[in-house]
Amino acid sequence: MRLAEQHVALSKAHARERTPRLQIAAGSKPFTYFAALCHAPSVPDLGIPGQVCWITFRSNQSPGVLEHRGPPEQLMASVGRFIAWRRACQDSPVATSRTLGIAYDDPRTTNPGAFRFDICGELKGPLLANSAGIVEKFIPAGRCAVARHIGSTDMIGETMHTLYAEWLPKSGERLRDFPCFFQYVVGMPQVQEHEQITDIHLPL
Numbered sequence: 001m002r003l004a005e006q007h008v009a010l011s012k013a014h015a016r017e018r019t020p021r022l023q024i025a026a027g028s029k030p031f032t033y034f035a036a037l038c039h040a041p042s043v044p045d046l047g048i049p050g051q052v053c054w055i056t057f058r059s060n061q062s063p064g065v066l067e068h069r070g071p072p073e074q075l076m077a078s079v080g081r082f083i084a085w086r087r088a089c090q091d092s093p094v095a096t097s098r099t100l101g102i103a104y105d106d107p108r109t110t111n112p113g114a115f116r117f118d119i120c121g122e123l124k125g126p127l128l129a130n131s132a133g134i135v136e137k138f139i140p141a142g143r144c145a146v147a148r149h150i151g152s153t154d155m156i157g158e159t160m161h162t163l164y165a166e167w168l169p170k171s172g173e174r175l176r177d178f179p180c181f182f183q184y185v186v187g188m189p190q191v192q193e194h195e196q197i198t199d200i201h202l203p204l
Helices: 003-015 072-088 153-171
Strands: 053-057 063-069 099-103 116-122 142-150 181-186 197-203
Touching: 053 197, 063 072, 072 116, 142 153, 153 197
Parallel strands: none
Antiparallel strands: 053 142, 063 116, 099 116, 099 181, 142 197, 181 197
């Protein structure tokens, strides 16, 4: 099955398993969509909360990637190894390089041993030899639908559900054969957990 077809199947499965939306704080929405990064007109109102915007994702260089393979519960240990590599070298400076994540699998429907997630840092030059297991990959440039998730990344599945199960079927768009990926805009410790900002990119 092609990757795009897998995501459509997941969206239908999620639609059957609706859960209450995340409540972050009094007076705040569980997630918001945004248009600040749009390079094209906003999509029409599709009858769902807020909007999804279209952007052209520009990938100037390949990212350095730590491939997490295994139970989702062990993902943060992989994140810790990635952070240690990033701090020990200047290949991907946190202050000037985008931090990304590639979500190959839905942790709710994937066997824990088969779960895959890539932790990525934009490279500022050639990737130097390392003992941390960092490899170089490529995120293709192209048109994406983007939704902004505000709050804990543990609850990002709520926003992804809306994209796949609500927005996509109504949009008339078709998925490219590349998985959904995240750009971590602002995270802890710069802000509190409920204030984190993550942009979810859906390649079209």
